[in-house]
Amino acid sequence: MDALDVADLSFRYGRKEALKGVSFHVAPGEFCALLGPNGAGKSTLFALLTRLFVARQGRIAVMGQDLQAAPRAALARMGVVFQQMTLDLDLSVARNLAYFGALHGLSRREAALRASEVLERLDMAERAGEKARDLNGGHRRRLEIARALMHRPRLLLLDEPTVGLDARSRAAITAHVHGLARDDGLAVLWATHLVDEVTPSDTVLILHQGQILQRGRAQDIAPEHGLAAHFMALTEEPTA
Amino acid sequence: MSPYLRAMTAILGREALRFLTQRERFLAALVRPLVWLLVFAAGFRAALGLSIIPPYQTYITYEVYIVPGLVAMILLFNAMQSALSLVYDREMGSMRLLLTAPLPRWWLLFCKLLAGVLVSILQAYAFLAIAYFYGIRLPPMGYVWVLPALLIAGMMLGAVGLFLASTIRQLENFAGVMNFVIFPVFFLSTALYPLWRMAESSTLLRDICAWNPFTHAVELIRFALYLRLNLEALGWVALTFAVFMGLALWGFDPARGMMNRKTR
Numbered sequence: 001m002d003a004l005d006v007a008d009l010s011f012r013y014g015r016k017e018a019l020k021g022v023s024f025h026v027a028p029g030e031f032c033a034l035l036g037p038n039g040a041g042k043s044t045l046f047a048l049l050t051r052l053f054v055a056r057q058g059r060i061a062v063m064g065q066d067l068q069a070a071p072r073a074a075l076a077r078m079g080v081v082f083q084q085m086t087l088d089l090d091l092s093v094a095r096n097l098a099y100f101g102a103l104h105g106l107s108r109r110e111a112a113l114r115a116s117e118v119l120e121r122l123d124m125a126e127r128a129g130e131k132a133r134d135l136n137g138g139h140r141r142r143l144e145i146a147r148a149l150m151h152r153p154r155l156l157l158l159d160e161p162t163v164g165l166d167a168r169s170r171a172a173i174t175a176h177v178h179g180l181a182r183d184d185g186l187a188v189l190w191a192t193h194l195v196d197e198v199t200p201s202d203t204v205l206i207l208h209q210g211q212i213l214q215r216g217r218a219q220d221i222a223p224e225h226g227l228a229a230h231f232m233a234l235t236e237e238p239t240a
Numbered sequence: 241m242s243p244y245l246r247a248m249t250a251i252l253g254r255e256a257l258r259f260l261t262q263r264e265r266f267l268a269a270l271v272r273p274l275v276w277l278l279v280f281a282a283g284f285r286a287a288l289g290l291s292i293i294p295p296y297q298t299y300i301t302y303e304v305y306i307v308p309g310l311v312a313m314i315l316l317f318n319a320m321q322s323a324l325s326l327v328y329d330r331e332m333g334s335m336r337l338l339l340t341a342p343l344p345r346w347w348l349l350f351c352k353l354l355a356g357v358l359v360s361i362l363q364a365y366a367f368l369a370i371a372y373f374y375g376i377r378l379p380p381m382g383y384v385w386v387l388p389a390l391l392i393a394g395m396m397l398g399a400v401g402l403f404l405a406s407t408i409r410q411l412e413n414f415a416g417v418m419n420f421v422i423f424p425v426f427f428l429s430t431a432l433y434p435l436w437r438m439a440e441s442s443t444l445l446r447d448i449c450a451w452n453p454f455t456h457a458v459e460l461i462r463f464a465l466y467l468r469l470n471l472e473a474l475g476w477v478a479l480t481f482a483v484f485m486g487l488a489l490w491g492f493d494p495a496r497g498m499m500n501r502k503t504r
Contacts, residue, residue, distance in 0.1 A: 054494040075340055085333065088254065091254070099254055102247060102250030103250060103337075103338070105247070
């Protein structure tokens with residue numbers, strides 16, 4: 001069973017078509033990089049996948065659970081890291097995790113156990129008592145990833161999670177999430193416009209002007225170090 | 241504990257923690273009604289004579305008259321403040337976290353609303369305590385009776401705020417709307433003057449005041465403080481709550497409302 005199955009998804013803002021018949025799937029353990037330039041429709045797709053918006057056409061299923069027909073079951077199986085930071089800066093790392101755990105129905109004790117587990121996984125165990133405000137950008141992002149794992153989802157959605165981070169933090173977060181897919185069998189959909197975050201064995205989806213232009217393994221789509229040029233050529237806007 | 245109650249406890253706990261860490265917000269919310277009570281009411285005491293009107297059984301001073309209105313003012317400002325923070329949360333993204341929790345959206349919004357109301361009730365009681373030491377003594381049981389009235393009135397005003405938050409996309413627009421909402425709602429009510437006083441200057445204004453749901457929230461609180469139930473006010477407040485809560489849920493519905501429109 002696919003962790004994420006999107007079929008014929010379309011969405012429009014008034015008369016402007018933001019997504020046109022988008023179809024793809026992500027299998028358990030697969031790291032799928034959703035590449036698209038600004039305005040390609042990535043954020044709209046994420047809003048639909050997280051049910052912030054509801055599409056009038058198409059179907060989204062998470063681990064076989066239809067997002068429209070069974071939203072709670074589908075949402076319970078996905079973890080989300082939004083592009084904008086969604087931490088409560090006045091709360092400690094542990095309290096941020098406990099709050100989220102409670103929203104997902106975890107008891108206090110269970111949430112505390114899971115919090116230690118995910119912080120350990122993200123190399124942040126020693127920061128549990130720190131205020132989120134005192135963390136640097138990279139650690140805040142890691143905390144958001146840890147939080148998204150609290151309810152043990154099978155699918156992890158990340159919308160441009162490295163925006164605004166320095167090169168070292170970007171590399172660390174990218175490596176961590178690749179590890180989650182490889183070692184824990186988590187399905188990952190990682191939206192980005194930075195091709196250097198993609199490894200050769202990742203699946204690549206190229207989204208442009210609301211349509212999927214290409215889907216395949218990075219190493220099959222373009223030769224080593226050639227993905228950037230391929231992506232640019234594919235998504236080049238015609239000059240007037 | 242059911243997932244519903246767990247989420248509610250978490251949302252209430254988070255709001256309580258916020259309240260404890262933001263003492264300035266608490267003090268600022270008290271300053272406004274205290275200025276009205278200690279300065280405005282003292283000045284107007286001589287100018288405004290009040291006849292005996294229900295629920296009062298004797299002549300009262302102007303300070304005594306405006307206390308329920310100022311309590312309602314605390315609820316009103318807090319409701320708008322909560323709505324503003326909802327718009328902020330939505331712009332900043334943290335609202336998304338709440339709305340992607342695997343619980344019905346109406347429940348999550350209801351918990352958020354309740355959390356804001358409970359904080360404003362604490363502020364209302366702090367104000368009543370200060371008023372007590374200033375010399376405004378209410379029937380002792382009135383302090384207990386007023387609790388459900390504060391809860392219902394607070395929920396109604398919170399629902400209006402939630403509706404506004406669901407219809408307004410940008411923070412900057414919200415500040416303007418707040419001024420357009422708070423001031424007419426407050427001044428066109430019985431918070432500062434009774435209806436018969438308003439009728440002396442204009443029957444139209446009196447009618448507007450009589451229709452204003454905030455008037456009914458004020459009267460519900462006023463009567464409860466004197467151990468009386470104003471059924472008409474309760475009915476209006478409950479109806480207004482139901483209408484605005486319904487509209488707010490519609491606004492936050494992912495399939496229909498404003499959440500579906502692109503924020504630019």
